[in-house]
Amino acid sequence: MSGAVHVLGVGIAPFGKFPDAALTALARPALVAAMADAGIGPGDVDAVACGTARTGMLQRRESGVGQLVAWDVGIRRVPVYNVKAYCASGAAALSLAQMAIASGRHDVVLVVGLEQLSARAGRGRPITSDGMEIEGDIGFSPPAYFGMVANRHQELYGTTREQMAAVAVKNRAAGARNPIAQYADRLSVDQVLGAPRVAEPLGLFDCCPTGDGAAAAVLGSDAALARLGGRRAVRLAACVHVAGGYDNHDLTTFPSDVQAVGAAYEEAGVGPAEIDVAEVHDAFTIAEIVHYEDLGLCAKGEGGAFAESPRAASVNPSGGLLSRGHPLGATGVAQAVELVTQLRGEAGPRQVEGAKVGLAHVAGGFMEGDVASSAISVFVR
Amino acid sequence: MSGAVHVLGVGIAPFGKFPDAALTALARPALVAAMADAGIGPGDVDAVACGTARTGMLQRRESGVGQLVAWDVGIRRVPVYNVKAYCASGAAALSLAQMAIASGRHDVVLVVGLEQLSARAGRGRPITSDGMEIEGDIGFSPPAYFGMVANRHQELYGTTREQMAAVAVKNRAAGARNPIAQYADRLSVDQVLGAPRVAEPLGLFDCCPTGDGAAAAVLGSDAALARLGGRRAVRLAACVHVAGGYDNHDLTTFPSDVQAVGAAYEEAGVGPAEIDVAEVHDAFTIAEIVHYEDLGLCAKGEGGAFAESPRAASVNPSGGLLSRGHPLGATGVAQAVELVTQLRGEAGPRQVEGAKVGLAHVAGGFMEGDVASSAISVFVR
Numbered sequence: 001m002s003g004a005v006h007v008l009g010v011g012i013a014p015f016g017k018f019p020d021a022a023l024t025a026l027a028r029p030a031l032v033a034a035m036a037d038a039g040i041g042p043g044d045v046d047a048v049a050c051g052t053a054r055t056g057m058l059q060r061r062e063s064g065v066g067q068l069v070a071w072d073v074g075i076r077r078v079p080v081y082n083v084k085a086y087c088a089s090g091a092a093a094l095s096l097a098q099m100a101i102a103s104g105r106h107d108v109v110l111v112v113g114l115e116q117l118s119a120r121a122g123r124g125r126p127i128t129s130d131g132m133e134i135e136g137d138i139g140f141s142p143p144a145y146f147g148m149v150a151n152r153h154q155e156l157y158g159t160t161r162e163q164m165a166a167v168a169v170k171n172r173a174a175g176a177r178n179p180i181a182q183y184a185d186r187l188s189v190d191q192v193l194g195a196p197r198v199a200e201p202l203g204l205f206d207c208c209p210t211g212d213g214a215a216a217a218v219l220g221s222d223a224a225l226a227r228l229g230g231r232r233a234v235r236l237a238a239c240v241h242v243a244g245g246y247d248n249h250d251l252t253t254f255p256s257d258v259q260a261v262g263a264a265y266e267e268a269g270v271g272p273a274e275i276d277v278a279e280v281h282d283a284f285t286i287a288e289i290v291h292y293e294d295l296g297l298c299a300k301g302e303g304g305a306f307a308e309s310p311r312a313a314s315v316n317p318s319g320g321l322l323s324r325g326h327p328l329g330a331t332g333v334a335q336a337v338e339l340v341t342q343l344r345g346e347a348g349p350r351q352v353e354g355a356k357v358g359l360a361h362v363a364g365g366f367m368e369g370d371v372a373s374s375a376i377s378v379f380v381r
Numbered sequence: 382m383s384g385a386v387h388v389l390g391v392g393i394a395p396f397g398k399f400p401d402a403a404l405t406a407l408a409r410p411a412l413v414a415a416m417a418d419a420g421i422g423p424g425d426v427d428a429v430a431c432g433t434a435r436t437g438m439l440q441r442r443e444s445g446v447g448q449l450v451a452w453d454v455g456i457r458r459v460p461v462y463n464v465k466a467y468c469a470s471g472a473a474a475l476s477l478a479q480m481a482i483a484s485g486r487h488d489v490v491l492v493v494g495l496e497q498l499s500a501r502a503g504r505g506r507p508i509t510s511d512g513m514e515i516e517g518d519i520g521f522s523p524p525a526y527f528g529m530v531a532n533r534h535q536e537l538y539g540t541t542r543e544q545m546a547a548v549a550v551k552n553r554a555a556g557a558r559n560p561i562a563q564y565a566d567r568l569s570v571d572q573v574l575g576a577p578r579v580a581e582p583l584g585l586f587d588c589c590p591t592g593d594g595a596a597a598a599v600l601g602s603d604a605a606l607a608r609l610g611g612r613r614a615v616r617l618a619a620c621v622h623v624a625g626g627y628d629n630h631d632l633t634t635f636p637s638d639v640q641a642v643g644a645a646y647e648e649a650g651v652g653p654a655e656i657d658v659a660e661v662h663d664a665f666t667i668a669e670i671v672h673y674e675d676l677g678l679c680a681k682g683e684g685g686a687f688a689e690s691p692r693a694a695s696v697n698p699s700g701g702l703l704s705r706g707h708p709l710g711a712t713g714v715a716q717a718v719e720l721v722t723q724l725r726g727e728a729g730p731r732q733v734e735g736a737k738v739g740l741a742h743v744a745g746g747f748m749e750g751d752v753a754s755s756a757i758s759v760f761v762r
Contacts, residue, residue: 053443053444054437054443054444056435056437056438056443056465057437057438057441057443060438062434062435062437062438062443062465063434063435063465063466063467063470063745063746064465064466064467064746066624067624067746067753067754077623077624077636077637077640078623078624079476079621079622079623079624080466080624080754081464081466081473081476081477081622082464082465082466082473083462083463083464083465084437084443084444084445084463084464084465085444085445085461085462085463086444086445089444092462095460095462096462096477096480098484099477099480099481099484099486100480100484101484102484102485102486103479103480103481103482103483103484104483105480105483240460241460241462242458242459242460243447243448243458243459243460243461255458256458259458364444365444365445365448372448373448373461
């Protein structure tokens, strides 16, 4: 990549369920906050990258969401790229913005991730990956898949239900310190273990909620950083997105994650030992445990023990998907917001002390080998 | 932009109505042909950019179309970017691919544009821009808007129905020489003028059809060109995409087109006088006339006369949307296929002699000032 790419500002609004909100109303606070944080106005934005996964099917806005929300905050006559990659949509928008800047075409790109899963149009319909309707109808939804992952991880590595519960307890505690999290209440191990079963062995609190939300980030080139000032800028040192075509015969690993994180470590010039803080795709408690391993934060099979170790506190300080929530397209950008806030030392009661290097991970298009997407970003202060 | 971007190969399959075809079956011939034309295999592709506008709403494949069609032809474990920009979706994918290469991230990017408007899921539903359901229900669909454009152009500039009909006659004659065109039959001026009225003064043959189709192109860096050989490569000298926020008080011009083409001429270092061949967004006959003017191919108000002049034969030699057809996401890439074929001198009976510089133009998100998209590409042999 030619030239560095910096995060000049970030913004996010409370996640939750806002079925009657317009998409513009959901996005506006995040966009306004990100521009204010970067010290720029709408006229400074050269291009917009917008990640959403489901707005066509849920809100009948398939092509034009980015234009709509950008126009709403006063951005005019710039390229708007709407990108879609399942749960990795927000991260794909971040990747596109990085390329747009590194190519020399654009100087300041506003990235927005957005989703409204509670919207009326979707009520009564299962929310699963595209093209998975048949599987969903027979019950093979994401919780069922991750239930299988959990069973297999238990069988191979002796991972316990208490270790899975530790992830939920940790992330709900973190979310309780994050004012924009969908859930503000903590949970005990007993509450997690005693919750209604969703897909054996996973219970209700092992599964992330659906919800609505938006997050935004302003990315800029070296020239933009110099021009706009960037005392608090954080460098986007790597941004890798891969998809598709995995023949996965092992339920306890995600090959696209392994490929993407390897490339990202190489691009950023860091290894897993240097990661001070991470946001990972904890759609399920067992998923976070598998991700520890695939990302190299611990050895294969040791994810359960890692979940109960002190180092796990540096993973998902935002509360993650389990607590902050998971409005699909918003998640990848929300992770960037959290990491930039952490690396600036501005995370208040949830600050990971002294964090200099942060890693974000999202995975999308679950279990469909042909379409699974993984995205890894590395941020360096 | 740092470094040149080249079109190493192109492919397209017949456009038409194939309501029972799978998306993979629609895309496959175009992808296979583009890779064969470039002399590469699936393993040579570093990334995929896929433009579609409606697959979420029509086929319930919103996020994963690019992965699906890439996987089908053997492409594995690369980034796949699905981009959406109404009728400009294919051109937005081309723009993304250009940035991906110019950024240094990718060497060989496969671009695909795809749409299946005749699919069962969409039967009985009007096909108009996102968020336009209310306007569509009261009859304010694209033909109605372009009917107003035609009325105003007639009033201001004395443009005649015969001049509009000349566009349809010309493009249907061109399509009759293009084996992949949706329509293979010619029309006379009398047939166009005598056709059933759709929206006064426009008749049936003033309006492009809906349909299905796919087109593909392989883009590469200087290094890829050197490595793969590129005797027939064509340079993508400019690719500009803009969207949104136009306050348009003049029905006879599209400000986003004027902005985009100005930027594209500057980027490519050419002016309208150097354009030997053009593919423009002739969704309606009057649209092509307005585009002549906005693109600088003739002076304001002279588009009607231009339509009847010999120079008009160098616009839409493929048959354009009116004859080749308009599967939304496919159109922008189909234009690239035609121009590359023309600049190589391989267009057979529809060859524009000696063409060295080609321009492609698409416009999307009609009349919605907040979301309208324009994309201009310039190709140089």
